[in-house]
Amino acid sequence: MIENFRLFFLQRVGLLSGFVLLLALNALPPFALAQNNNRLRLFRERQISSGYFNEVDVSSPFYLPLVGEPKAGRRYINLPPRSGTFRRWRTFLADSHYGIKILKLQKCQDCHPRQSRDYHTVRARITCFQCHGDEPIAGINHFYSSMNSTRRHSYVCAKCHEGANNSYASYVVHAPNPAAAATRGSFPMLFFAFWIMVAVAAGTFAVFLPHTLIWGYRDLMTSHMQGDGRRIKRFSLAQRLFHFLLMLSFLTQAATGLSRMYIETQWGRSLASIFGGYQWALTIHKWVGIFMLILFGVHLLYIFNKIEWRRLPRSLKSPDSLLPQWSDVRLALQHVGWFFGRSTPPQFDRWGYWEKFDYWAVFWGMAILGGTGLILAYSLYSTRFIPGWTLNVAFWIHRLEALLAIGHVFIIHFFIAHIRRHSFPMDRAMFEGTVSLDAARQEKPAWIARLEQNGELEAVLAPKPNRKLRFLYYLIGFAAVGVGLFLLIGGLVQSRHITW
Numbered sequence: 001m002i003e004n005f006r007l008f009f010l011q012r013v014g015l016l017s018g019f020v021l022l023l024a025l026n027a028l029p030p031f032a033l034a035q036n037n038n039r040l041r042l043f044r045e046r047q048i049s050s051g052y053f054n055e056v057d058v059s060s061p062f063y064l065p066l067v068g069e070p071k072a073g074r075r076y077i078n079l080p081p082r083s084g085t086f087r088r089w090r091t092f093l094a095d096s097h098y099g100i101k102i103l104k105l106q107k108c109q110d111c112h113p114r115q116s117r118d119y120h121t122v123r124a125r126i127t128c129f130q131c132h133g134d135e136p137i138a139g140i141n142h143f144y145s146s147m148n149s150t151r152r153h154s155y156v157c158a159k160c161h162e163g164a165n166n167s168y169a170s171y172v173v174h175a176p177n178p179a180a181a182a183t184r185g186s187f188p189m190l191f192f193a194f195w196i197m198v199a200v201a202a203g204t205f206a207v208f209l210p211h212t213l214i215w216g217y218r219d220l221m222t223s224h225m226q227g228d229g230r231r232i233k234r235f236s237l238a239q240r241l242f243h244f245l246l247m248l249s250f251l252t253q254a255a256t257g258l259s260r261m262y263i264e265t266q267w268g269r270s271l272a273s274i275f276g277g278y279q280w281a282l283t284i285h286k287w288v289g290i291f292m293l294i295l296f297g298v299h300l301l302y303i304f305n306k307i308e309w310r311r312l313p314r315s316l317k318s319p320d321s322l323l324p325q326w327s328d329v330r331l332a333l334q335h336v337g338w339f340f341g342r343s344t345p346p347q348f349d350r351w352g353y354w355e356k357f358d359y360w361a362v363f364w365g366m367a368i369l370g371g372t373g374l375i376l377a378y379s380l381y382s383t384r385f386i387p388g389w390t391l392n393v394a395f396w397i398h399r400l401e402a403l404l405a406i407g408h409v410f411i412i413h414f415f416i417a418h419i420r421r422h423s424f425p426m427d428r429a430m431f432e433g434t435v436s437l438d439a440a441r442q443e444k445p446a447w448i449a450r451l452e453q454n455g456e457l458e459a460v461l462a463p464k465p466n467r468k469l470r471f472l473y474y475l476i477g478f479a480a481v482g483v484g485l486f487l488l489i490g491g492l493v494q495s496r497h498i499t500w
């Protein structure tokens with residue numbers, strides 16, 4: 001019993017003295033920490049971090065939150081100005097509307113009209129609050145603002161664009177008007193990309209619109225031989241198939257693209273509803289775009305297969321090749337001379353310069369539209385390699401190049417293939433694969449002469465066409481023209497009602 005008691009007593013004393021010792025140790029100066037008491041350590045302890053972005057998501061110990069209007073002489077805004085001007089101080093406030101009277105019925109749009117006309121607000125119908133948060137709305141550059149560029153990608157963009165990175169967040173949501181002179185200073189890449197594309201488009205139309213109109217007029221005024229109805233082969237089945245698929249996918253891209261661009265109008269909404277709405281129009285646009293790129297790849301393989309590699313480079317210069325040559329320039333000038341009665345009709349061979357232009361324009365269009373289209377479609381992926389603001393640039397290049405392509409195909413290409421005297425009311429060559437021998441003799445004399453000289457003319461004479469098929473060709477051709485003109489005229493008429 002006593003033994004037990006002594007043991008019990010010793011245990012208690014031992015525990016108690018251990019406890020006292022611990023307390024005493026705590027009261028001693030923290031010598032163990034002293035060795036870390038240097039400046040770096042101090043800084044680390046006082047800084048505030050979310051813990052996610054250790055290197056950037058920290059405030060310096062010298063940071064003083066800006067709460068009110070800075071007094072004159074206090075240098076809060078002593079930050080490097082971006083474009084030579086001082087940045088506004090409100091952008092550093094926790095409540096950017098501090099001291100501003102906001103009337104009850106006022107909307108964000110009333111005071112910030114420029115910020116209300118961008119892709120997110122107008123097209124995707126995202127409200128301001130979804131990005132800027134609720135009142136009090138912090139200034140963009142307030143240190144703890146979710147819009148602060150150190151955390152914008154994760155706190156704002158990633159809410160909807162899952163996986164958005166810092167580069168993606170440098171996309172300029174409220175993009176400036178690319179045409180405005182001020183953009184040259186604030187966003188030069190957008191400004192120059194815009195004006196270069198506008199110059200390319202304006203140049204193309206400035207040359208081809210009058211060219212085609214005068215040509216049409218001149219064509220009408222010249223006498224034509226009456227033919228015997230014989231036709232010769234011009235396009236192979238593979239070429240016609242390529243053209244047909246290109247035509248279908250081009251019309252789809254034009255319709256889906258325009259339906260989204262015009263989604264603010266009833267016209268655009270009806271167009272989009274054909275494809276199942278705004279979202280589906282984009283899905284279809286993306287898949288058909290990929291289909292076009294595959295088609296383009298197959299076409300490249302096809303040409304590589306066609307080229308006579310043994311006879312290079314002579315085979316590329318053959319009149320059957322679509323490669324532009326110096327003689328095309330000469331013939332084009334002579335053609336224009338003929339428009340004005342200043343020279344004899346040019347002796348075109350198999351491909352006229354306008355046909356070569358149409359062919360290579362597709363290459364250019366594929367590169368520009370396909371390239372920017374891929375960047376935009378896979379924006380989260382592409383911004384890993386390129387900065388997010390290039391999406392703004394890519395978007396405008398895509399848009400302007402598409403308008404150029406639509407204008408060129410639906411005005412100039414349609415005119416040449418349907419309204420000229422030889423081809424009125426429709427040039428069946430691309431569907432049927434054949435052209436009238438007499439028309440070809442008049443328009444492409446060098447081609448026919450070459451065929452006759454080589455004794456090949458008999459071989460390319462086409463058998464009698466199938467009437468039912470011809471009806472189908474007319475149907476397809478007119479349907480395509482109908483769709484094209486509907487898009488062209490609708491787009492032109494409605495263009496005043498959309499936010500550019």
Ligand code: HEC
Pocket residue numbers: 088089090091092096097100101102103106107108109110111112128129132137138139140141
């Ligand atoms: C009564 C007019 C008015 C209304 C309504 C208004 N704002 Fe403002 N807002 C201002 C003014 C003025 C500033 C300061 C602009 C400056 O410094 O150039 C400002 C600043 C801002 C800023 C900070 C800008 C920066 O550079 O950091 C944001 C963000 C903002 N407003 C968003 C909104 C949102 C979202 C709404 C709608 C809920 C809204 N505002 C409604 C007048 C208004």
Ligand code: HEC
Pocket residue numbers: 108109112115116120121126127128129130131132140147152172173174
């Ligand atoms: C998709 C997200 C998003 C939406 C929606 C949005 N904003 Fe912004 N806003 C931003 C971003 C990002 C910035 C920062 C721009 C910068 O750093 O240049 C910004 C900047 C601003 C600015 C500062 C001035 C400027 O242009 O840089 C104002 C003012 C503003 N927004 C108001 C609005 C209003 C008003 C709306 C609603 C009509 C709105 N925002 C909708 C993302 C958005």
Ligand code: HEC
Pocket residue numbers: 119120124126130131152153156157158159160161168169170171172173279282376379380391
């Ligand atoms: C509330 C949801 C929301 C937030 C937040 C948001 N976005 Fe968007 N964003 C959208 C929607 C919806 C679209 C339109 C998609 C469409 O048209 O199919 C879009 C489209 C885009 C596009 C067009 C290209 C593409 O990928 O289709 C870009 C770029 C973009 N957002 C960038 C941003 C950036 C940068 C931020 C952060 C500042 C941001 N977004 C924040 C919803 C949001």
